[in-house]
Amino acid sequence: MSDLILCGPCGYAENNEKAETWCTVCEDGLCADCAKVHKSIKTTRNHRLISTEDYRQIENISVSLNCEDHEKRFELYCKTHDVAVCLGCVPTHHRTCTDVIPLEKAAANAKQSTALADLEDTLTVTIQNIEQIIADRDSASKKLEDQKKTIKNTINATRTRIMDKLADLEQKLLHELDLKHDDCKSEERKILTGLKKSERDLTCLKEQTSQLKSFASDIQLFLGTRQINEAVFKEVDTIKERIKSVQNYEINFTLNPSIMALMNESDQFGKISVRTTTTNLPFKEAKLDQAQIELRVSDMTNIKNFCLQLKNKLEVKKRVGPCG
Numbered sequence: 001m002s003d004l005i006l007c008g009p010c011g012y013a014e015n016n017e018k019a020e021t022w023c024t025v026c027e028d029g030l031c032a033d034c035a036k037v038h039k040s041i042k043t044t045r046n047h048r049l050i051s052t053e054d055y056r057q058i059e060n061i062s063v064s065l066n067c068e069d070h071e072k073r074f075e076l077y078c079k080t081h082d083v084a085v086c087l088g089c090v091p092t093h094h095r096t097c098t099d100v101i102p103l104e105k106a107a108a109n110a111k112q113s114t115a116l117a118d119l120e121d122t123l124t125v126t127i128q129n130i131e132q133i134i135a136d137r138d139s140a141s142k143k144l145e146d147q148k149k150t151i152k153n154t155i156n157a158t159r160t161r162i163m164d165k166l167a168d169l170e171q172k173l174l175h176e177l178d179l180k181h182d183d184c185k186s187e188e189r190k191i192l193t194g195l196k197k198s199e200r201d202l203t204c205l206k207e208q209t210s211q212l213k214s215f216a217s218d219i220q221l222f223l224g225t226r227q228i229n230e231a232v233f234k235e236v237d238t239i240k241e242r243i244k245s246v247q248n249y250e251i252n253f254t255l256n257p258s259i260m261a262l263m264n265e266s267d268q269f270g271k272i273s274v275r276t277t278t279t280n281l282p283f284k285e286a287k288l289d290q291a292q293i294e295l296r297v298s299d300m301t302n303i304k305n306f307c308l309q310l311k312n313k314l315e316v317k318k319r320v321g322p323c324g
Contacts, residue, residue, distance in 0.1 A: 005029045006029055010031055019052055020032050023038060067089060070088035072086035075103055080094075081094070085100070128284065133281050158270075184249035187249070191246055194242045195242065208224070212228075
């Protein structure tokens with residue numbers, strides 16, 4: 001709440017009295033007694049008094065009533081320059097102006113003036129324009145947020161699709177690796193199985209040869225040596241036949257060039273760009289009538305202020321015609 005408004009005249013007498021009214025001309029608070037005196041004095045009786053409650057409505061509205069050049073109160077109005085002036089301005093800046101009138105006369109019926117109506121209309125229309133522009137910009141800001149959300153969703157969805165695709169390719173590749181590995185292992189097992197059988201057979205023939213040597217008769221050893229030797233040569237042929245097809249397996253992996261290109265050549269997941277376009281925001285123009293025009297029109301309502309002046313003189317010569 002604003003500070004207490006005190007009576008100005010009472011304050012000069014060092015008496016703090018609460019003001020009940022406010023003089024808009026003197027710009028001072030008045031108690032009830034001082035307000036009565038204010039209305040009785042000839043120089044102030046026509047001053048406009050308002051309640052302190054009404055004054056608080058305009059307390060923070062700054063309207064300069066004094067001349068900045070001469071620090072005197074505005075008392076006159078120059079219609080030529082459309083400016084309020086003090087008594088010191090006239091001889092310095094408005095000596096040749098013929099339409100300097102009292103400020104009170106210029107401000108008469110200000111509340112009913114077209115200038116005030118035009119100002120109110122301008123403010124109303126301009127505020128409406130601003131509200132529409134703000135709504136448009138709010139909508140544009142929401143579109144930006146929606147665009148960002150859409151792009152983020154697209155990026156996330158693309159990443160998910162890429163990851164799913166890589167996972168699928170990985171599973172297929174690992175399955176292919178298992179199959180090829182199993183094929184190689186199967187071939188290795190076949191070779192090893194045959195060689196181990198030959199090893200067992202030859203070991204058995206060696207033991208038989210040793211036993212014949214130790215315990216058999218010469219005839220048995222003679223015949224057994226030849227029979228075992230035949231079996232040995234047969235087994236040797238089998239081994240040689242087996243090792244002809246023996247192969248070494250080496251499992252290698254080659255990365256798909258497209259995947260390599262994705263890793264080596266792609267240094268960005270994508271590109272974010274901003275396209276700017278100039279938008280034509282609607283702005284409704286209000287009726288702008290200058291105050292000076294309104295004041296000049298109002299001043300012309302009194303016919304006594306008019307003075308007719310002869311600008312041109314036409315001379316008409318009388319011609320005598322046939323019927324003259």
